[in-house]
Amino acid sequence: MLKPRNRKIEKLYELLLGLEKKLSSNDLLNEIDLHLIKEILFSLQSESDVEILKIHSLYYHLHSQMTLQELTHWLLPVERYLKKDLKDEDFLIFNKDHPDRKDKSKTLPLTLILDHVRSSFNVGSIFRTSEAFNLEKIYLVGYTPDPTNAKTNKTTLGAHEHLPWETLPKALPLIQSLQNQNYHVIAAETTSHAVPLGIPFPKTKVAFVFGNERFGLDPEVIAACNETRVLALRGYKNSLNIANCASIFIYEFYKQWSANG
Secondary structure, three states: OOOOOHHHHHHHOOOOOOOOHHHOOOEOOHHHHHHHHHHHHOOOOOOOOHHHHHHHHHOOOOOOOEHHHHHHOHHHHHHHHHHHOOOOOOOOOOOOOOOOOOOHHHHEEEEEEEOOOOOHHHHHHHHHHHHHHHHHHHHHOOOOOOOOOOHHHHHOOOOHHHEEEEEEEOOHHHHHHHHHHEEEEEEEOOOOOOOOOOOOOOOOOOEEEEOOOOOOOHHHHHHHOOEEEEEOOOOOOOOOOOHHHHHHHHHHHHHHHOOOO
């Protein structure tokens, strides 16, 4: 059972979180919301706990011209006190889009295959990077969540509406089909025969294949690809998050393609 002071802080957290979702970053708080926040903070003034006093100190900073962005800074001590675990999607960054920038004639001749990727957040992040670099298409294989999934839809930030995508049950027939269309298919995996990512790509369309976050790609999928490439790392850990890895692979291809005119 929550202590009375914890119930108050939980109520404060819910109020601040509700405002964060309701208002834009530069919106001003209204007097009713300010009064509710002050009321809760004032009731904490007699507490001796240092962490609670940090929360209470917000009371002296509240003012009628305070923006949501300013108030959001004060969520941190509340979150830490309540040991709230933020979800990945809580860190999504929304920026103004550039609809006039998209040029279909300059589509990057690169396709991605996501084979049994588990995380909706990873898929959404890869969609955003792929659309930002104007890729051809993304294939979502096996149980990889597609944009009809609510979490994936949220994390793509609408990128899936501007980038062709398709769901398929298995990777092997897709790889064969792309190779028949003269795609050079590259597995992204840390195998003993993998070559460095930065060597020149062939002068043809390319498809990168990324596997499950934990288990990677199945051996038969790797064998079906034209080659395997690896991102050379220098630290103790031997892998990166798949969304980070995909971003680096995409950028390396884009850099080479741009340099070649």
